[in-house]
Amino acid sequence: MQSFEIDKSDLLRVKAALESDDSTLQEVLQQYHSSEIAIIFEKLEPEERERIINILPTVEASGVISEMDEEHHPAELLVSLTPEKRSEIVEELDYDDATDLISQLDEEEQKEILDEIDQEDASNIRALLSYDDDTAGGLMNTELIKVNISYSKNEALEEIIQQSEEMEEFYTLYAVNDHNELVGILSIKDIIKAKKQVKVDELVNKEFVYVKADLDQEEVAKLISQYNLTSIPVVNDTMQLLGRITVDDIIDVLQEENTEDILKISGVSEDEELAGGWRDAVKSRLPWLVINLATAFLAASVIRAYDNTLDKLPIIKAYITIIAGMGGNAATQALAVTVRRISLSNLNDRQAYVTVSKEFLVGLTNGAVNGIIVSMVAVWYDANPLLGLVLFFAMTGNVIVAALTGATVPMLLKRLGIDPAVASSIIITTFTDCIGFLLPLWLATKLLL
Amino acid sequence: MQSFEIDKSDLLRVKAALESDDSTLQEVLQQYHSSEIAIIFEKLEPEERERIINILPTVEASGVISEMDEEHHPAELLVSLTPEKRSEIVEELDYDDATDLISQLDEEEQKEILDEIDQEDASNIRALLSYDDDTAGGLMNTELIKVNISYSKNEALEEIIQQSEEMEEFYTLYAVNDHNELVGILSIKDIIKAKKQVKVDELVNKEFVYVKADLDQEEVAKLISQYNLTSIPVVNDTMQLLGRITVDDIIDVLQEENTEDILKISGVSEDEELAGGWRDAVKSRLPWLVINLATAFLAASVIRAYDNTLDKLPIIKAYITIIAGMGGNAATQALAVTVRRISLSNLNDRQAYVTVSKEFLVGLTNGAVNGIIVSMVAVWYDANPLLGLVLFFAMTGNVIVAALTGATVPMLLKRLGIDPAVASSIIITTFTDCIGFLLPLWLATKLLL
Known part of the structure; x- marks a missing residue:
């Protein structure tokens, strides 16, 4: 059973068995672990799932339902079953799994199911339902020795x-x-x-x-x-x-938290289901894009403010987008390292100070190297050494600001009790765009006009 | 001991005890679990660590060393001890932990330590050393029942x-x-x-x-x-x-893989130590920035190609940065969702097709909404309805391209056997920048000049 993966042939085999009688279907299903059937379920129609659950022995049926990903709606499947079947399944489940499942239903359905099942089980599940999903109480199992x-x-x-x-x-x-x-x-x-x-x-x-x-x-x-x-x-x-x-429940928590981190840092709402529909994806991403648009106008206003400089020195147009973009990249790097570090352990004052000093040196070095490259292009391609100097200082300055912002913003937000992953990227993009446009334009105005 | 966290007072207490005699130090150390001492170690000098390891009972000493994070160099600490002490510690460790530790040393040091210890332990550790760090063999423990x-x-x-x-x-x-x-x-x-x-x-x-x-x-x-x-x-x-x-070894694997994912997607080399020095950070991040700089010149060349349009229609300058930036944001969102999905499970052809269709609809909707906002600004603020039309189509088109690129690039890379997290963001930034500049400038040239 090494590195077992459900592939198309498994799906086709189950699909074919669904076309024939119950005993053939039973025989085919016997070859799979309940967690494997849960994966096959992702590709089946609701009626097909229902038929399989009804045909499986209770132990396997409850195994499949508890292994199903929340985004494939195991609770709806449960509700679609007969009262006898679903009572059997709920009573077979571990209390924590039963609670997770029932908590996805509306209050009326919850009551209905809890009234049907064994009353000791029901009172245990009711007690667990009173804890928040994302607390120790919501995670624990009452079965222990x-x-x-x-x-x-x-x-x-x-x-x-x-x-x-x-x-x-x-x-x-x-x-x-x-x-x-x-x-x-x-x-x-x-x-x-x-x-x-x-x-x-x-x-x-x-x-x-x-x-x-x-x-x-x-x-x-x-x-x-x-x-x-x-x-x-x-x-x-x-x-x-x-x-x-x-510890196996903790693995699920870690995967969930890590998914949330990677989504939030990229400007996606943390509850977007990875395999969800497009409407949900729009709902989760559009608000961040609109906020970003508003801040983009702020950065664009810097460009408008230097219209005169851009008129007199049109060559700088292409360069300011490069400098702003590199600032964004450098800030994203510093942000990722810092956000990940915060989510693995809390930083004390000294660690915060060391982090900021480190990012300053990183920004200085990376900014200077990229600044030299850009200025060489300005000298050789545009034959404008003074422009090269302006670009060198602008690039170095912007990458330093970017690295510092990428590191300090999440630490500050964390101390203010705001989720650092979620708000950091917007603040940082705005900052690096504004400074990325402002620095070269301001320097050019002072030195080149 | 609930939600125990080592704070400054613990560090100060241990620091103070380090100033006094061995028995006082021993007494203070007794109050801490070895994993807690490992955390305190992060803030101590090498000589201080050495003194504590020498004073602790072997069980605790080996516990501390096996709990220390690799980036605080437990192997160096081990080497600095006397041959007797380090043999005791290595013999006390689980084979997998001992192997992890010894694998961080150079060959000569490895040989020295393995020759000193019990020969049955040594041959077990030698066998484990032959497996790659990131395989089942490198992860396993030979102690079992x-x-x-x-x-x-x-x-x-x-x-x-x-x-x-x-x-x-x-x-x-x-x-x-x-x-x-x-x-x-x-x-x-x-x-x-x-x-x-x-x-x-x-x-x-x-x-x-x-x-x-x-x-x-x-x-x-x-x-x-x-x-x-x-x-x-x-x-x-x-x-x-x-x-x-x-399963507890798997938790470390998951945390490690998740850190790598979040770093790679942000253009940081996967082996950058989160709390490492600035030189290592430069080494890990500078190459990506330089590659990004090269691709930024590509995007900037689009701007240069439309110099004439920009001269005749200077108002569009500020807008093209907005459209390119929004493309970058939308692409990052689609990228994060897709990369995370790939790393949790492999996508089959049908899932890939569904994902692309979904991202098209998401891009269309989000692009159109942001397009309407930008065009309204052009109409009301710049009193230029035709410019508004150009910006609407450019924004919608760029966000669609961005969403599609964000989703397809990682899936394609995965199929080509390339790590999708690491190469995607550069390809995507280049793409959205180029299209983000090209679309509004091309449309403006056709419709407004």
């Missing part, structure tokens, strides 16, 4: 076997006192290796990392990655154990 | 306890035959719950996901994330078990 610290080794082992009935993977066990307060963690290895008489209390590690339910998911991801954890317990304000977050 | 399929429950349990002596976390166990060929996987839960007489062979799951040692790490990450695995076994061509990759 907990043992009372007063248990002996054998009592604990029995508990583990019993509680693990419905669970998939676990390694860390949580030790609680009689008030369900988390007092320590231990591993299954600790239990297996322990002598018979030993109590859980003697085995637990009382120094452990935990998070409160309202902590932002990005912070949870940072902790898990910093401490190399496979799971982290979630508690309320009085240290009562609510659930656990496992 | 394997049981022979012929074992009974109790034999297996004994093996697990013995083999887990030096291991941290495990949940999945690997079942091998007498030739060390991987034949199945099972969980520790399966063993605990099994009846006494049961053999491993009856418990294993023979359908499992595995990878070959030479598979690229990005593909490993995709598999782990697609199948929600906590670990994946690594085998050679004859299915012999070589090691396992755990």
